[in-house]
Amino acid sequence: DTGVSQNPRHKITKRGQNVTFRCDPISEHNRLYWYRQTLGQGPEFLTYFQNEAQLEKSRLLSDRFSAERPKGSFSTLEIQRTEQGDSAMYLCALSNQAAANEKLFFGSGTQLSVL
Amino acid sequence: AQKVTQAQTEISVVEKEDVTLDCVYETRDTTYYLFWYKQPPSGELVFLIRRNSFDEQNEISGRYSWNFQKSTSSFNFTITASQVVDSAVYFCALSEATGGGNKLTFGTGTQLKVEL
Numbered sequence: 001d002t003g004v005s006q007n008p009r010h011k012i013t014k015r016g017q018n019v020t021f022r023c024d025p026i027s028e029h030n031r032l033y034w035y036r037q038t039l040g041q042g043p044e045f046l047t048y049f050q051n052e053a054q055l056e057k058s059r060l061l062s063d064r065f066s067a068e069r070p071k072g073s074f075s076t077l078e079i080q081r082t083e084q085g086d087s088a089m090y091l092c093a094l095s096n097q098a099a100a101n102e103k104l105f106f107g108s109g110t111q112l113s114v115l
Numbered sequence: 116a117q118k119v120t121q122a123q124t125e126i127s128v129v130e131k132e133d134v135t136l137d138c139v140y141e142t143r144d145t146t147y148y149l150f151w152y153k154q155p156p157s158g159e160l161v162f163l164i165r166r167n168s169f170d171e172q173n174e175i176s177g178r179y180s181w182n183f184q185k186s187t188s189s190f191n192f193t194i195t196a197s198q199v200v201d202s203a204v205y206f207c208a209l210s211e212a213t214g215g216g217n218k219l220t221f222g223t224g225t226q227l228k229v230e231l
Contacts, residue, residue, distance in 0.1 A: 004159075031217070033217075033218075035219075040223065040224075041223055041224075042119075042206050042208070042221025042222050042223050042224050043160070043206075043219070043221050044221070045218045045219065045220075048218070056218070089158065091160070093160075095217055099217065101148040101165055101167060101210065101212075101217070102217045103150070103162040103165060104160075104162065104217060104219065105162070106152075106159045106160040106161075107159060108157060108158040108159040109158050109159070
């Protein structure tokens, strides 16, 4: 048990539709990260939160993407007007500390398929 | 910018063989951290080890060992007496101290298949 629950596990949508993913930490963690992983690649950093504050967003995160962590616990990642290139596994990760050497606890991810 | 290269896309071994997964990294920072994560078929990445740039001491944990060499910018991972349960994708990753937070730069991963 990694302490991270992600829903849904799989999402199939048509191009142009909006989708929302949710990440629920099972225990309290200060930092929450979103990563994206495409087939055959390693995860790529998208954004992270310190409690409810979104501290950084990657250049990969276009303006069609928005993430929130309203109460500093669960987080949502929304993609508007999905494109086929958005098809990927979206991973949520947690850490207890802000240090760069802190290990991350990953969820099992949400696999998005855009048709 | 930082970069992590895992040149081995896929490795197949027979159970009980030893196997080494290679990792080469690039960074301009003098303080950085290296990690290995395992991704089994279920999908979640599992933390295996971290090293900081000032600690080149090799580490052994059970059947796992890690060889960190700053001179060659490598952080290789060896599994001794491999088992079928070791089958997974293994990722090497880098985090820079100046980057803020723990934003990992991952390699493309090595798919390890251990067969009976």
